[in-house]
Amino acid sequence: MSNQAQASEAFDALGDPMRRRILECLRDGPCPVGEVAQRLPIGRPAVSKHLRVLEGAGLVEHATKGTRNLYALAPDGLAGVQQWLVGTWGDVLTSFARYVEAEES
Template identity: 70%
Template sequence: MSDQSAALALDALGDPMRRELLVVLRDGALPVGELAARMPIGRPAVSKHLKVLEGAGLVEHRSEGTRNLYALAPAGLVPLQQWLIGLWDTALASFAAHLEQGHRP
């Protein structure tokens, strides 16, 4: 898992509509039409957002007949999670070193 993967995820999640799409998809796979019906934007915009999320590895799609179903990618948030853990661990280590030097919080 690379920092580049985490950066792609962060870039993709920078848009509130994309974050909302992930929230809608957490309950299971849906076709584009149903996703669009739950969003305040049209189907073409939903499709563009899904393409960005898929490019970042956060969603995946499969064809079922004539429908494309989109779902959360099982491992899609792992690079972002690892990046955040690394960031947090570094911050905690810096804080601990600061305290060890006799500084007060």
């Protein structure tokens, strides 16, 4: 998957405030679905659905430990988003520099 496609899929997944909160819950380390659900105002089935979307976007990973599914942030999950932001910001700064140079002339 290209960086742009990865970033697009990640942004789509992050468009939901609950999914952003789930990522915040996983900052402290891997958690089972039930523990994530305890921290949020939604039930376990809804958390599971959100985690599947986040996993599909490459933002989280899961590992099975016995009977528990532990979810964790994917190490490079936000790399595509970061690259998109850096590229976009670079383009904005270049455009601004051109504008300033044109105004000074």
